[in-house]
Amino acid sequence: MSTLGWTPSERELERARVRRSIKRRGVLIASAATIAVLGLLVVGLVASPGWDRFRETFLSWPDAKESFPDIARGFWLNVKMFLVAEPLILLLGGAVAIVRSTISPLLTPLRLLAVLYTDFFRGVPTILVVFLFAFGVPALRLQGVPTDLAVLGTAALVLSYGAYVAEVIRAGIESVHPSQVASAEALGLSRGQAMRFVVLPQGVRRVVPPLMNDFVSLQKDTALVGAVGVFESLFAAQDYGNFNFNYTPYLVTAAFFVALTIPLARFTDWMGRRMMERERGS
Amino acid sequence: MSALLEVSGVRKCYGDKVVLDDVSLTVEPHDVICLIGSSGSGKSTLLRCLNLLEDIDDGVIRFEGAEISDPRVDARDVRKRIGMVFQAYNLFPHLTVLDNCTLAPRRVHGVRRAEAEDRARSLLERFGLADQAAKHPDKLSGGQQQRAALVRAMCTHPTLLLLDEITAALDPELVGEVLEIVRAEAERGMTMVLATHEMAFARDVATQVCFLDQGRILEQGPPAEIFSNPREERTRQFLRRVL
Numbered sequence: 001m002s003t004l005g006w007t008p009s010e011r012e013l014e015r016a017r018v019r020r021s022i023k024r025r026g027v028l029i030a031s032a033a034t035i036a037v038l039g040l041l042v043v044g045l046v047a048s049p050g051w052d053r054f055r056e057t058f059l060s061w062p063d064a065k066e067s068f069p070d071i072a073r074g075f076w077l078n079v080k081m082f083l084v085a086e087p088l089i090l091l092l093g094g095a096v097a098i099v100r101s102t103i104s105p106l107l108t109p110l111r112l113l114a115v116l117y118t119d120f121f122r123g124v125p126t127i128l129v130v131f132l133f134a135f136g137v138p139a140l141r142l143q144g145v146p147t148d149l150a151v152l153g154t155a156a157l158v159l160s161y162g163a164y165v166a167e168v169i170r171a172g173i174e175s176v177h178p179s180q181v182a183s184a185e186a187l188g189l190s191r192g193q194a195m196r197f198v199v200l201p202q203g204v205r206r207v208v209p210p211l212m213n214d215f216v217s218l219q220k221d222t223a224l225v226g227a228v229g230v231f232e233s234l235f236a237a238q239d240y241g242n243f244n245f246n247y248t249p250y251l252v253t254a255a256f257f258v259a260l261t262i263p264l265a266r267f268t269d270w271m272g273r274r275m276m277e278r279e280r281g282s
Numbered sequence: 283m284s285a286l287l288e289v290s291g292v293r294k295c296y297g298d299k300v301v302l303d304d305v306s307l308t309v310e311p312h313d314v315i316c317l318i319g320s321s322g323s324g325k326s327t328l329l330r331c332l333n334l335l336e337d338i339d340d341g342v343i344r345f346e347g348a349e350i351s352d353p354r355v356d357a358r359d360v361r362k363r364i365g366m367v368f369q370a371y372n373l374f375p376h377l378t379v380l381d382n383c384t385l386a387p388r389r390v391h392g393v394r395r396a397e398a399e400d401r402a403r404s405l406l407e408r409f410g411l412a413d414q415a416a417k418h419p420d421k422l423s424g425g426q427q428q429r430a431a432l433v434r435a436m437c438t439h440p441t442l443l444l445l446d447e448i449t450a451a452l453d454p455e456l457v458g459e460v461l462e463i464v465r466a467e468a469e470r471g472m473t474m475v476l477a478t479h480e481m482a483f484a485r486d487v488a489t490q491v492c493f494l495d496q497g498r499i500l501e502q503g504p505p506a507e508i509f510s511n512p513r514e515e516r517t518r519q520f521l522r523r524v525l
Contacts, residue, residue: 006293006340008289008339009340009341011342012340015351015352015353018353018354019353022353
């Protein structure tokens with residue numbers, strides 16, 4: 001059957017007109033509401049009593065231009081830390097989550113260790129972990145352990161975020177219905193194979209949005225490493241600001257981070273939508 | 283007096299695929315209309331169009347005297363008066379059976395809790411589920427779940443009940459207990475449109491049987507006529523396969 005030989009009735013044509021006008025009204029309301037809200041925000045900001053001072057210290061174009069190269073260089077370090085940390089966190093978090101989902105009695109000490117690890121690193125503030133690593137590890141004077149602060153800071157981020165990510169992945173693993181494991185085992189797959197080929201792919205897929213949430217958060221938290229004197233973008237901005245009594249570089253830094261996280265967020269949305277379309281029945 | 287539901291010339295497409303083609307149907311109060319036909323013939327889509335879960339692409343649906351296929355009609359207002367039961371029960375797993383049944387009366391119809399629970403309990407009792415009220419749906423058997431879903435649909439006093447292959451997911455031995463109460467409700471005068479594969483049931487209970495084929499109502503009439511003396515060759519073929 002095809003659409004051939006069908007002409008819409010008068011009623012349907014009129015209905016289509018009504019649908020269009022309802023839709024037009026929706027677009028109109030959305031635009032008006034958006035403009036009104038944005039307008040109010042801008043007016044509220046500009047009308048605030050300290051606006052002139054604020055503009056001088058936070059919105060100075062020359063200072064933005066002058067601090068830009070240093071911040072860009074610093075930001076490249078943020079990006080590097082993030083790029084190195086992210087895969088390591090996924091591996092660590094995945095491993096811990098899988099260990100916590102095992103049932104073999106032999107692995108009990110490992111499971112215990114995994115529980116202790118997540119409890120500890122989720123409980124301690126990330127910036128404290130950064131301090132402990134940056135100052136504590138060199139103090140141990142261990143042979144062959146790097147003393148570069150950026151490396152130690154990144155290690156601290158990996159351990160801290162690994163704990164969060166482990167819990168997210170574990171939630172995903174546990175959300176897969178037991179009947180999936182049963183049918184995998186009925187096909188003769190081992191527990192490990194069932195985990196790897198059936199449970200993990202489904203579980204991880206379901207937790208992609210919260211995982212991405214953690215990674216966006218990680219991108220921002222690379223700035224914490226600045227607290228121990230690593231010349232990343234926030235530290236560069238602080239350095240410039242303290243020297244020139246101008247805070248515009250902070251906004252420049254913020255712009256850098258936003259420019260990095262927004263595309264990632266859109267990418268996540270797109271990926272989630274594509275996955276849903278592929279797997280959902282019509 | 284006008285009909286309870288009048289469907290005329292309804293057309294529905296998904297992309298290029300025409301799922302319903304010039305479907306017309308009249309439902310009088312206390313009618314039991316059985317839609318039969320092979321999978322993909324459009325039975326479920328027709329039911330979903332009737333309570334506005336799907337927008338139609340042409341034609342008119344009138345319910346209780348007013349056109350409901352107008353885009354300006356509030357779909358929720360229509361659905362308040364039409365009950366629907368699905369093949370996969372679709373009970374809410376996080377609520378007890380009783381809470382499943384009182385959710386819509388309390389939140390949509392503004393009925394007080396005690397009153398809604400009274401109504402739900404009396405229906406649950408009538409359907410043999412009095413002792414299941416406090417349990418969660420997944421603790422029940424399939425037949426019990428589907429009966430609970432029927433209670434849920436009827437708790438809001440709908441004037442029309444749509445049943446979408448409600449026994450298709452059940453074990454054969456559980457089909458009977460569900461059909462038995464559908465039959466009882468039909469005898470009490472409930473108006474129903476139901477898609478079904480249970481030919482014996484359709485023959486017994488229906489006031490009208492519609493045979494759908496490739497999105498069209500090919501043949502329509504009282505069950506005695508359709509089952510013993512079908513006019514169309516396609517209907518005859520279908521009945522030979524399922525009877």
